[in-house]
Amino acid sequence: xxxxLRRVVIVDDHEIFRAGLKAGLGPTVQVVGEAGTVEAAVPLxxxxxxxxxxxxxxxxxxxxxxxxGPVHSERxxxxxxxxxVSDAAEDVVAVIRAGAxxxxxxxxxxxxxxxxxxxxxxxxxxxxxxxxGFVLDAFNEGDGPAAGEGELDRLTPxxxxxxxLLARGYTYKEIAARLHLSVKTIETHVSNVLRKLQxxxxxxxxxxxxxxxxx
Amino acid sequence: MDGDRLRRSGxxxxxxxxxxxxxxxxxxxPVLVRLGFALAVPLGGIGVAAxxxxxxxxxxxxxxSPIRPLRGRRRQIAGLVLLLAIALVALAASNLLLPLxxxxxxxxxxxxxxxxxxxxxTASARGRGPGWARPLLLDAxxxxxxxxLLCGGAVLFLRQGGDVTAAAASAIAAVVVAxxxxxxxxxxxxxxxxxxxxxxxxxIRTEERARMAARLHDSxxxxxxxxxxAGDTRGAQRLARRQERELRAWLYGGEEPDAPxxxxxxxxxxxxxxxxxxxxxxxxxxxSDAPLDQHLEALVGAAREALTNAAKHAGTGTVSVLARVxxxxxxxxxxxxxxxxxxxxxxxxxAGLRESIxxxxxxxxxxxxIHTAPEEGTEVELILPRGERP
Numbered sequence: 001x002x003x004x005l006r007r008v009v010i011v012d013d014h015e016i017f018r019a020g021l022k023a024g025l026g027p028t029v030q031v032v033g034e035a036g037t038v039e040a041a042v043p044l045x046x047x048x049x050x051x052x053x054x055x056x057x058x059x060x061x062x063x064x065x066x067x068x069g070p071v072h073s074e075r076x077x078x079x080x081x082x083x084x085v086s087d088a089a090e091d092v093v094a095v096i097r098a099g100a101x102x103x104x105x106x107x108x109x110x111x112x113x114x115x116x117x118x119x120x121x122x123x124x125x126x127x128x129x130x131x132x133g134f135v136l137d138a139f140n141e142g143d144g145p146a147a148g149e150g151e152l153d154r155l156t157p158x159x160x161x162x163x164x165l166l167a168r169g170y171t172y173k174e175i176a177a178r179l180h181l182s183v184k185t186i187e188t189h190v191s192n193v194l195r196k197l198q199x200x201x202x203x204x205x206x207x208x209x210x211x212x213x214x215x
Numbered sequence: 216m217d218g219d220r221l222r223r224s225g226x227x228x229x230x231x232x233x234x235x236x237x238x239x240x241x242x243x244x245p246v247l248v249r250l251g252f253a254l255a256v257p258l259g260g261i262g263v264a265a266x267x268x269x270x271x272x273x274x275x276x277x278x279x280s281p282i283r284p285l286r287g288r289r290r291q292i293a294g295l296v297l298l299l300a301i302a303l304v305a306l307a308a309s310n311l312l313l314p315l316x317x318x319x320x321x322x323x324x325x326x327x328x329x330x331x332x333x334x335x336x337t338a339s340a341r342g343r344g345p346g347w348a349r350p351l352l353l354d355a356x357x358x359x360x361x362x363x364l365l366c367g368g369a370v371l372f373l374r375q376g377g378d379v380t381a382a383a384a385s386a387i388a389a390v391v392v393a394x395x396x397x398x399x400x401x402x403x404x405x406x407x408x409x410x411x412x413x414x415x416x417x418x419i420r421t422e423e424r425a426r427m428a429a430r431l432h433d434s435x436x437x438x439x440x441x442x443x444x445a446g447d448t449r450g451a452q453r454l455a456r457r458q459e460r461e462l463r464a465w466l467y468g469g470e471e472p473d474a475p476x477x478x479x480x481x482x483x484x485x486x487x488x489x490x491x492x493x494x495x496x497x498x499x500x501x502x503s504d505a506p507l508d509q510h511l512e513a514l515v516g517a518a519r520e521a522l523t524n525a526a527k528h529a530g531t532g533t534v535s536v537l538a539r540v541x542x543x544x545x546x547x548x549x550x551x552x553x554x555x556x557x558x559x560x561x562x563x564x565x566a567g568l569r570e571s572i573x574x575x576x577x578x579x580x581x582x583x584x585i586h587t588a589p590e591e592g593t594e595v596e597l598i599l600p601r602g603e604r605p
Binding site for chain 1: 536550
């Protein structure tokens with residue numbers, strides 16, 4: 001196996017959950033540090049410079065997005081994945097717009113989480129079916145000729161197709177096979193959607209997010 | 216004088232505790248105060264009026280102080296009242312101070328005051344407990360009687376007009392009526408106060424619930440997530456998932472378990488049912504929601520059938536469901552990675568696919584598409600156009 005070892009920091013205020021996460025990760029992932037607060041996480045991540053940070057959406061001293069900003073300016077190579085149990089969509093969207101490369105629910109299986117960490121470390125975006133479904137509907141809402149939006153505010157038909165299949169529970173490989181595209185192309189599409197999600201000014205995103213919970 | 220110190224006395228009372236309270240506040244022996252009031256009684260009844268007014272205006276004794284019970288002292292009080300009446304009659308008969316035509320209205324007023332007082336006393340007692348809502352009719356009847364008696368007495372007083380005593384009597388009557396009205400209105404104010412504090416308690420309860428939601432989120436949901444990750448047995452996993460969903464629905468939806476009234480809630484119920492029945496895990500994704508109508512209900516019914524098929528025949532532990540609904544269209548995708556099947560080999564009489572899914576969707580103007588092949592899993596697409604319906 002030539003899978004590189006990934007160095008990971010877990011930021012979550014529940015110790016028992018951190019322990020559970022750690023126990024389930026495979027030999028290709030090394031947990032180098034843990035933190036339970038924003039205050040502790042920022043200097044820790046800066047000094048350890050890990051590949052990936054698993055970041056709880058809610059922390060006792062602020063949202064997960066408060067960790068991303070200060071780290072990004074100094075360590076732009078560190079990638080973040082948002083992790084949550086059941087959070088208001090607007091909080092999840094806030095973490096992603098702050099720069100997280102993806103979102104998974106805490107009920108994700110250990111093997112899947114390991115896979116997610118590798119994918120994020122490789123620079124890809126990871127959407128849970130929930131996030132895919134949410135983004136799809138949030139971008140579609142209020143579409144019409146009157147909506148004078150830029151390229152960032154609209155999803156291409158191909159991107160919508162990919163998101164729809166993600167929301168239906170397809171893996172990248174299955175999506176690639178179904179659309180007769182390469183996995184790499186699928187990854188590019190998802191990364192583009194993530195970029196739009198982070199940069200779009202669409203009001204619907206916030207409005208939608210305020211009303212919904214991601215499970 | 217310190218306003219807080221002037222209140223009716225609890226332990227040192229004969230009737231209402233007015234004299235005891237006054238004595239305490241002024242630093243005089245209450246017996247002297249009582250003597251003062253007694254001497255004022257023959258002076259055109261001023262003593263009685265002043266006493267009634269004081270009783271109405273002075274705040275009740277502090278709740279922690281022991282209250283000397285009226286019970287068991289009935290004779291003493293009856294004797295006191297009798298003595299008062301005899302004194303008044305004697306004085307009136309001998310035409311010393313009070314003529315009879317003053318005494319009769321006075322008596323009316325006194326009875327009215329008594330009624331009003333009883334009402335005030337019971338109302339304030341009930342205002343403290345939760346069971347204070349007594350039959351309103353009785354309350355109203357008593358209030359009306361009290362008012363009639365008070366007004367009757369006052370009118371009799373006023374009708375005398377002319378002589379010197381009448382002017383004084385009118386003044387007394389006015390005071391007595393004012394005291395009576397105070398007694399009548401007071402308890403109602405107190406009750407309004409009780410209502411307000413009830414509302415405050417309700418608000419506190421709501422806040423408490425919000426706090427509890429935050430707490431449960433931090434503890435129970437986290438633990439349930441952990442159980443699911445560890446997953447030693449499928450049973451524990453299923454239990455955890457179900458528990459989590461129920462709790463989530465209660466915490467954030469506030470919905471009744473038996474009465475789903477939105478599309479998402481109805482589908483979640485169907486999903487939970489299938490999960491429990493067939494020992495399967497359903498990944499349910501439903502970013503949008505709409506009020507349930509008969510067409511969406513049919514869609515949920517078809518989705519449940521598709522889920523049941525997947526749970527029974529696919530042979531995998533997991534099924535993915537995506538449900539979307541907008542003004543134009545509602546759709547449900549039910550997908551498994553199981554063994555799949557060959558449609559041509561499904562017996563013609565199998566009702567599930569044909570009747571419960573395809574025909575049901577068609578009846579409501581929708582359609583069902585089934586993508587499957589042996590060993591490649593199955594996906595059922597249910598599409599329901601909603602364009603013509605607002």
